Every structure is written in C-alpha cells, then in structure tokens.
Amino acid sequence: MNELKQIVGGAIVDSLERPRMLLAARRTAPEAFAGMWEFPGGKVEPGEGLEEALHRELAEELGVEVRLGAEVEGTTAAGWPLNTAAAMRVWLAEVTVGEPAPLEDHDELRWLPLDGRAGLLGLPWIPADFPIVHAVLAATAARSAAD
Structure with a gap:
C-alpha cells in the first residue's frame, strides 16, 4: 500500500481566543475544483514538518504569517481524507503579520461569520x-461556549 500524500490546511480565524470569522479561499485550479472554496494550504515537502509546511x-x-492554534482533529490518523491518495491535517x-491576499491558487478570499452558518x-x-x-x-x- 502506498503512503498517503500529506496535505496541510489552515482554518484561519480572526482570533484564536474568540473566533468570530473564518477565512475561505476560492480555488482557480485544477478545473474540477475551480470556483470552489477551501482551506488554504498545500503539500508537505520531503523533510518538512507539518506545521513548518x-x-x-x-x-x-x-x-501572511500566522500563529497556529489547536489542530482540528481528522477522522483518521492521517487527518481528513481528501481522496484515496491524500489526507489533510488542519x-x-x-x-499575525500581513493582510491575506489571493497570491497563488485562489482568485478570492472571503471572511465569513462563524455564527452565520448559512x-x-x-x-x-x-x-x-x-x-x-x-x-x-x-x-x-466549543471555544466560544467556554468563554
């Protein structure tokens, strides 16, 4: 059995302590996913740690530069299955530094309220x-309820 390709993603919120907004990114490629939204991130390179990647x-x-908070636990040991060949840890x-801009792979970023589920x-x-x-x-x- 081949080892799964490891992908990492960021669920970027406006505040780790009091999250109210989530940043979503709209993909430009590949064609099958163009126009769909995702968590920004990508492949872990050989010799690179997950958080470093x-x-x-x-x-x-x-x-941007970020401060990482808790991992959003996936459904498998490798994280969240993306397909038969890859899994993502989030x-x-x-x-902490910069203003998010769609520099690669995305054409739009959108901050969305976490309480506006729709x-x-x-x-x-x-x-x-x-x-x-x-x-x-x-x-x-759960984090907001703990406040």
Missing part, C-alpha cells in the same frame, strides 16, 4: 473540505 504554504498562497490559525455552509466547498467546515464550526463553537 503550513507556515510556508500560507506565506506563499496568502502572504489547524486553527490567526494572522453563509459559510452555503458556499460551494470542495467536497472533501465540507466535513472539515462542520468540524471547525464545532471546534469554534
């Missing part, structure tokens, strides 16, 4: 990311 990917794709993240869930998410959206909503709701 996420910092690199978010800098490349959005031009962390909550907060921008707006967030109404976007055409990449199908593999949709269960992660629900998990992020649960994780941020």
